[in-house]
Amino acid sequence: MAATPRFRNDADAASGAGPHRDTAPGPDATDRNHAPARKHPVDETLPPLKMFTGGLQHVAAMYAGVVAPPMIVGPAVGLTAKETAFLMGASLFTAGIATLLQTLGFWRIGARLPFVNGVSFAGVTPMVAIGKDRGHDGIAVVFGAIIVASLLGFLLAPYFCKLVRFFPPVVTGTVITLIGVSLLPVAFNWSQGGNAKAADYGSTTNITMAAVTLVIVLALRKLLRGFLQQIAVLLGLITGTLIAIPVGITDFGAIKDADPIGFPTPFHFGAPQFEIAAIVSMTIVMLVCMTESTADMLALGRIVDRPVDERTIEGGLRADTLGSAVSPLFNGFMCSAFAQNIGLVAMTKVRSRFVVAVGGGILIVLGLVPVAASVIALVPLPVLGGAGIVLFGSVAASGIQTLATAALEKGENALIVAAAVGIGLIPIAAPEFYHSFPEDLLVVLDSGISTGCVVAIVLNLAFNHLGKVPDPQPSEREQGPAPADPVAAH
Secondary structure (H helix, E strand, O other): OOHHHHHHHHHHHHHHHOOOHHHOOOOOHHHHHOOOOOOOHHHOOOOHHHHHHHHHHHHHHHHHHHHHHHHHHHHHHOOOHHHHHHHHHHHHHHHHHHHHHHHOOEOOEOOOOOOOEEEOHHHHHHHHHHHOOOHHHHHHHHHHHHHHHHHHHHHHHHHHHHHHHHOOHHHHHHHHHHHHHHHHHHHHHHHHOOOOOOOOOOOHHHHHHHHHHHHHHHHHHHHOOHHHHHOHHHHHHHHHHHHHHHHOOOOOHHHHHOOOOOOOOOOOOOOOOOOHHHHHHHHHHHHHHHHHHHHHHHHHHHHOOOOOOHHHHHHHHHHHHHHHHHHHHHOOOOEEEOHHHHHHHHHHOOOOHHHHHHHHHHHHHHHOOHHHHHHHOOOOHHHHHHHHHHHHHHHHHHHHHHHOOOOOOOOOHHHHHHHHHHHHOHHHHOOOOOOOOOHHHHHHHOOHHHHHHHHHHHHHHHHHOOOOOOOOOHHHOOOOOOOHHHHHOO
16 A cells, blocks of 8 residues: 555656655654655666667567658658658657657656657658658758747647646547548558659559558467567568569668768758748647647556656656757657557556666667668568558557547537548548648648647537536546546557
8 A cells, every 4th residue: 555655756756846855754754654665667777688678679669650750751852762761760869869858857858757759640741741842941841840849849838738638538539540541541652652653653563562561460460479569560561571572672772872870960951941831730730749648648657557747747748849849950850659659568567767768779879870770761662551551550540449438429529520530531532622722821731630630629629618517526527537548558
C-alpha cells in the first residue's frame, strides 16, 4: 500500500514539481514508511546490455515510421534521391534529440516517461501541399512554418494542458483515423511505382512486389513472437528488398554517393522562409500533435503506473514543441509521440525511461552516418508501398479503436464523427473540390487532417460543452480516462 504514494511523489518530481519539498523527512519518517523509499521503475537504470538491447528494440519498432515522412516529402517537393537520403538521416538525428528531451528533460521540459518521439505523420500532407514541386524553396518554407508553429506550441503548452477535457475520444479518434486514411493513398501510389510518368507505373511487377511485401509482413506478424514480431514491418522491408534485387527494381544509386560519416549541416537547403498560409497550416498540425501527445501521455502514465498530471503533460508538450522548433535547424521535421512504442512498453513491461533514452542516442548515431540512412533508400517504392498499407492502415485502425470508446450512442457524438470524417475525406476523394479557392487557403483545405480536426473540435465544443448544464452524476462523464485507452492498444 505504501508503494503507490511513493511512486506518485516520484511522478510529481519527474514532472517538474521538484523534489519532495512538502514531505521533508522528520524524526518519524522511517517509522512512517517502514522502509527507505525506492525509485519508481520509470526512474530505474538497468544493466548496460539490457539498456542497449531495449533501446535498440524501440528504435526498430519506430524506424520505418521515422524515415517514411521524408521519403514522402522529399520526392514531392522535387529533391533528388541523395537529398532525400540526407533528409532521412536528419530525421533520425532530430528524432533522437526530441526523444532525449522527452525522457531525460531539464527544468520543466520533458514528461520524463519512456516516451519515444519522431517525425509526425500528421504533417506529411500539409508539408507536401506547401512545398510541392518547389525544390529547396519549398523545403525552406516548410521549415519556416514548423519553427513558428512549434514556438507558438511551446508558449501554449501551459494552457493547452488544462484543456484535456475538450479533447475526448470523439475528437482524438477522428483525428487519428484521418491521419491514417489520408496517408493510405501514398501507400497505393508507392505500390504502383511512385512516379506516374514512369513507363512501369502501375505495372503488374510493381503491384505484385507490393502484394508480396504485404503478405510477408502479415505472415511475420502472425508467426513471430516477442521482439521479432515488433519489427515485422522492418523485416518485411528487408525481405521484400532482397526479393526485388533479382526482379530488377532496386536502385543502388543513393548508397554509392553517400558519405560514411557526416553531420546534418544546419539549414542545408537554405535559410527558412516564412509564409502566412503555411504557418497557419502547420500551426493546426501542431495542435493536432499536441492533442495526440496528450492522449499518449495519459495512456503511458497508466501503463507504467505513474498517473500523469497537468504538470507532466505540460512538460511533455514543451519537449514536443521544443524538439520540433530545433528540428528544422538540422533539416528535420515536426516531432511528436510514437504510439507504437507505448504498445512496446506495455508488452515488454520494461518501464525505465533510460532505456528509451538509450534508443534516442542510437537514433542520433544513425543520423550521423549518412550511408546507414541511404541504405533505406535501397527499398523500392513498391516494396515500401506494401508495408505502408500495414503501417498507415494501423494508424487508421488505432483511430477506430479510439472512436469505439467515444460513446457514439450518446448525444451528437456520432454526428460529430460523421461531419468531421466526411469533410476530412474531401481532399482524398475529390482532390479538385477546392480548385476555385484562393491558393493560400488551399494549403489548409487540401489537408484532410487539418480540416477534419478543426471540424471535430468546433462541433465537440458546440454539442458537448457550450450551453450544456453539468450532470452531477459522475457516471455520465465518459471523457475521464477514455483518451488513454485506445492509444494504449497500439
